[in-house]
Amino acid sequence: xxxxxxxxxxxxxWSIEGVLPDVPKMVIxxxxxxxxxxxxxxxxxxxxxxxxxxxxxxxxxxxxxFGWMFRxxxxxxxxxxxxxxxxxxxxxxxxxxxxxxxxxxPEGTRRAAPRWKSGFVEIAEGADVPVVFAGVDGxxxxxxxxxxxxxxADREEFMDRARAFFADKSGIKPKGKGPVRLAREPTRS
Numbered sequence: 124x125x126x127x128x129x130x131x132x133x134x135x136x137w138s139i140e141g142v143l144p145d146v147p148k149m150v151i152x153x154x155x156x157x158x159x160x161x162x163x164x165x166x167x168x169x170x171x172x173x174x175x176x177x178x179x180x181x182x183x184x185x186x187x188x189f190g191w192m193f194r195x196x197x198x199x200x201x202x203x204x205x206x207x208x209x210x211x212x213x214x215x216x217x218x219x220x221x222x223x224x225x226x227x228x229p230e231g232t233r234r235a236a237p238r239w240k241s242g243f244v245e246i247a248e249g250a251d252v253p254v255v256f257a258g259v260d261g262x263x264x265x266x267x268x269x270x271x272x273x274x275x276a277d278r279e280e281f282m283d284r285a286r287a288f289f290a291d292k293s294g295i296k297p298k299g300k301g302p303v304r305l306a307r308e309p310t311r312s
Contacts, residue, residue: 141268157299
């Protein structure tokens with residue numbers, strides 16, 4: 124499926140730019156997440172970089188008939204109705220593995236969300252791993268991967284770097300792009 128997604132995305136004119144850092148553990152955030160087609164770009168990128176990844180997905184995706192496919196490509200089912208514990212469990216998974224690449228869509232939906240979910244920041248901080256930005260630019264048919272970014276003590280400054288990276292990324296369906304802002308991030312005047 125990864126190879127097929129890669130070939131189809133290339134045939135449709137998509138390219139992948141950038142390189143992944145040479146580190147065994149990281150959190151990759153993909154945005155804007157505006158279409159179900161983002162998943163096929165995700166599979167194409169996995170093939171392009173020849174990596175094994177994990178991602179969190181709505182538990183309903185893991186039901187038949189396609190649940191096996193999502194698990195095979197590294198999916199971890201998450202039931203959002205069970206609050207708390209998910210971030211801690213993912214941080215613990217980082218601690219128990221020598222290598223782990225977690226891919227997260229911080230918007231949590233394909234519609235324009237007013238805020239991003241902050242779990243990826245908490246996971247990266249707790250596991251002391253870098254965050255890698257991966258932006259979908261539907262207008263130019265490019266999936267761009269940025270360099271590693273550590274959250275550090277200043278979340279606001281980290282989010283400024285994220286806003287700068289994602290500013291020109293339209294997503295596949297530009298109407299679904301929301302602002303790059305964390306749920307608990309203060310609004311600047």
